[in-house]
Amino acid sequence: MDKVKVGVVGSGFIGQVHLEILSSFEDVQILGVMDVDRERARIVAEKFNAKVFDDLGQMRDAGVDVVYITSPNRTHFDYAMSALDLGLNVFCEKPMTISLRDAIELEKKLKEKNLVFQVGHNRRFAYVYKFMKEKILNGSVKPLSFQIKMNRGELLNPPWTSDRNYTGGFLFESTIHLFDMVRWLLGDVEEMYVLGKKSVYPDIDDWAIVMKLKNGLIGTFTSCAHASWMIPFERVEVYGEHNMLMNEEMEKVHFCKGLGKEVESHDFMKVDFKEKWGYVEENRIFIDCVKEKKTPPVTVSDGVAVIRIIDACYKAVEGGNAHVRLEG
Known part of the structure; x- marks a missing residue:
């Protein structure tokens, strides 16, 4: 070819x-x-x-x-x-x-x-997340727990963004990226406790999720659709033994090397978004x-796995059973 x-x-x-x-x-x-x-x-x-x-x-x-x-x-x-x-x-x-x-x-x-x-x-190819992945793979940080947030400022523009029939639901928009980051950086999800409500839009636009991964890691995941684009609206924090990784969207990433030690930071603000994203x-x-x-x-199997997480979140809230275990 x-x-x-x-x-x-x-x-x-x-x-x-x-x-x-x-x-x-x-x-x-x-x-x-x-x-x-x-x-x-x-x-x-x-x-x-x-x-x-x-x-x-x-x-x-x-x-x-x-x-x-x-x-x-x-x-x-x-x-x-x-x-x-x-x-x-x-x-x-x-x-x-x-x-x-x-x-x-x-x-x-x-x-x-x-x-x-x-x-x-x-996101798997974004500079900040590749840096995090490298530090996890080489053992610089051995994850024990995590906090993740993925907010959106509004669902007004484009106007169809709040139409679940069009998008599949808010979680299928930006939030899906960080569900994928959970799997790619940390491991597969085993069970969740999921809360969600309709605060501003016809779709469920506020989510609070506690996760347990198959490897034993625990963490929280939140996502709000009406957060006014306050930055950083996308953040992953990974906690090891007295060290941690943290990003500020896809602009900056930080590696705290330990108690009383330096923080290694990288700033990609000036890099063209097509590269850094x-x-x-x-x-x-x-x-x-x-x-x-x-x-x-x-x-395609990665695609199925992340959609399985989203499907479980919607079923938990709409079915009234907040505690769910993921199959497959």
Whole structure:
């Protein structure tokens, strides 16, 4: 394979982020874009010297190898299933699906196909979280407990953000990223005590969760949808034996080396967000996996696992049973 030929479904903000990055890769050719807003698709396609497609079949017939799904949450499952049926490799932005049932069905479908499928959990490639992961892996910090928060300022812009039928629910938006960080940094969740309520919006917009992981770690996870964008709205604190790791969104990360010892800090504020948020690396790795027919670092099974956590949270609150154990 000389150049990987790419088609993008969804030409909004995140779709254009991926297009900008992919257009900088010498081994990638952007063939086309499709969007329900055909005029926007035309403008974006023109910018990247690409075509406008009406459906995935047209993309396949034009020679596309890879489909990037960057459309609204509720459309991801159908597009992903169709792309796989057409024999296309898939990069699917988070959330992979907005229901656990669909996530499991997608995982089953992928087992039938010899195709590459990666989920867009970009935090795994962000500078601050890679620093944390390295310190945990090399034993500098042996996690014992944790605190995590992932807030959002509002659900007003874009206006559909508070529509659960459109997004799957608030937890499927930004919060999903840090559920994935729990698993990637610390381990799989075994049980939770989940509280949630509707404070401002029609969706459940305040969450407080106590977690126990399979490896014995305990911690808390909170998420508020109406926090006015006070920073840092995203923070992970990992506590070891008299040492700890902490980030301030994806701008800064700190490593407290012990009682009376120095704190090592790194500031990425001036780094372009596509780099520091991990988008460049996740795209580079995915394209390489397609070329080499390798399993990508964020698999469909990772997508299922994080959606299983979200599904359990909603069932706990809506079913009135706060204590849940995760299966699978």
